[in-house]
Amino acid sequence: MENKKFVMSFSGGKDSILALYRMVKRGYKPVALLTTIKENEEKSWTHGLSENLLKNVSESLDIPLLLVECSVGEYEKKFEEKLQEAKKMGASICAYGDIDIQQHLQWGKDRCDATNLKAEFPLWQESREDLVYEFIDSGFITIIKTVNLKYMGEQFLGKKLTKSVIQEIKATGSDACGENGEYHTFVINGPLFKKEIKFTNNGVVLVNGYGHLDII
Structure with a gap:
């Protein structure tokens, strides 16, 4: 029988949550959430989530958390080490929330090839807009955590993602x-969650052309 256990490459944002949700609905069982955090900073790469918030999400989803603490130079090596750990937990698959950027697909496949896992992309090449509406219609609640100020203003930070906000x-x-990369989100509630993720909002931080909601 096929081993239906998987590890989820997890950012805390809407796409990885939707991919996780689809995998679970297909009958697959998550053994862990794998999240990369910046060495010496205790904040996740891309989404800038604190270790504490990630642990709260893991608890609410009732899925163990595998943290990959790494610098840019060690990112791939450390990621693969944690994939090996996930295999020991029973995973035969690593699932990713990527939609249509080819180099992201290749990166994920390369990590899985190196660790003899199967790469799964539940959202691959579907309509970006349809996926974000599916996420909202499924009952998930997410806030906008980061914006690229080249595209979007800081007034979006902290807003819940609704259909009118999408417009x-x-x-x-x-x-x-x-x-x-125009914006990144942090999912705080919805299907799979046992309870809403509470956080403290310390306001907006602007750095290197990005606006971040500073939450703990």
Whole structure:
């Protein structure tokens, strides 16, 4: 019988949560959430989530957390080490939330090839806009955590992602799903969650052309 256990490459954002949700609905069992955090910073790469928030999500989802603490130079090596750990937990698959950027697909496949895992991309090549609406319609609640100020203003930070907010995002010329890096999200509730993730909002931080919601 096919081993249906998987590890989820997890950012805490909407796409990885939707991919996780789809895998679970297909009957696959998650053994762990694998998240990369910056060495010496205790914040996740890309989404800038604190270790504490990630642990709260892991607890609410009732899925163990595998943290990959790494610098840029060691990112791939450390990621693969944690994939080996996930295999010991029973995983035969690593699932990713990527939608249509070919180099992201290749990166994920390369990590799995190196560790003899199967790479799964549940959202691959579907409509970006349809996926973000599916996420909302499924009952997930997420806030906008980071914006690229080249595309979107800081007034979006902290907003819950709704269909009307998607229209506001599109009006800026940005992708509805933010797949080009226009914005990143932090999912705080919805299916799979046992309880909502509470956080303290310390306001907005602007750095290197990005606006971040400073939450702990």
